[in-house]
Amino acid sequence: MFITRRVEFSASHVCRHPDLTDEENEALYGVAARLHGHGHNFVVEVTLEGEPDPVTGMVFDLKRLKEILNEEVVRPFDHRFLNLEVPPFDRIVPTPENLAVEIWRRVAPRLAGEPARLHSVRVRETEDLHVDYFGGGE
Amino acid sequence: MICLTRRYRFAASHRLHSPRLSEDENRTLYGKCNNPFGHGHDYTLEVSVRGPIDRRTGRVASLSALDRLVDEQVIRAFDHRNLNVEVPAFGALVPTSENLTIEIRDRLGANWKRAFPEGGAVLERVRLHETRRNTFELMGTV
Numbered sequence: 641m642f643i644t645r646r647v648e649f650s651a652s653h654v655c656r657h658p659d660l661t662d663e664e665n666e667a668l669y670g671v672a673a674r675l676h677g678h679g680h681n682f683v684v685e686v687t688l689e690g691e692p693d694p695v696t697g698m699v700f701d702l703k704r705l706k707e708i709l710n711e712e713v714v715r716p717f718d719h720r721f722l723n724l725e726v727p728p729f730d731r732i733v734p735t736p737e738n739l740a741v742e743i744w745r746r747v748a749p750r751l752a753g754e755p756a757r758l759h760s761v762r763v764r765e766t767e768d769l770h771v772d773y774f775g776g777g778e
Numbered sequence: 779m780i781c782l783t784r785r786y787r788f789a790a791s792h793r794l795h796s797p798r799l800s801e802d803e804n805r806t807l808y809g810k811c812n813n814p815f816g817h818g819h820d821y822t823l824e825v826s827v828r829g830p831i832d833r834r835t836g837r838v839a840s841l842s843a844l845d846r847l848v849d850e851q852v853i854r855a856f857d858h859r860n861l862n863v864e865v866p867a868f869g870a871l872v873p874t875s876e877n878l879t880i881e882i883r884d885r886l887g888a889n890w891k892r893a894f895p896e897g898g899a900v901l902e903r904v905r906l907h908e909t910r911r912n913t914f915e916l917m918g919t920v
Contacts (some may be wrong), residue, residue, distance in 0.1 A: 775779075
């Protein structure tokens, strides 16, 4: 069974790579490359996979998942300029792809030893764009 | 593995009517979708791209390349068109959302390598919402 918890944070970012020219950045990232940054109301959906516990009837305590997501994602990311204030985005471009991988890296260790496992992290940048990360391969 | 999904919209009209069925059979099978004058929908299309994240750019695929491909192959071909009359594939084929999803998948697939010559990104899935209640989904083949 899959259970999903959603959290939101509002943050600014700029998608540009220091090794590329202005023209190359503009071609690659479009308006997201504009120098001074812009913001989104990011929506993060974290999905765990497991079986309901026979006693509690729960795959995982959603209150605890909420606390974990607040500690690992909302508090460090909310109302921040990701490139300037949230490592590793001082070194890597804060695309939704990289955000999903970073959120996975932060959340997965908090579930170590639990019966439920992390299945996916969805980062929704806008209503028209989201990414799903299933771990591995990075 | 990472999968990026981008949403697009187009509005089009169609009429569901099979030349292989009688008038009565068409009316029974397709109901109000068989209205001789046609009708339309605001379609929503979700295109999902799967692949590794490029270490340098942090992207699985170029969004501008994806937007160009979808615009060229889907939006310009279908948006504010009568699918039966203006899209050659639906001259003989009933423009159900099943067939429309196949047509979109095939158009994107046939032009995928040209849009993404650097490779890496594959077409994971095409999902077409005809209305908020009807959704059609096909896995990619490239």
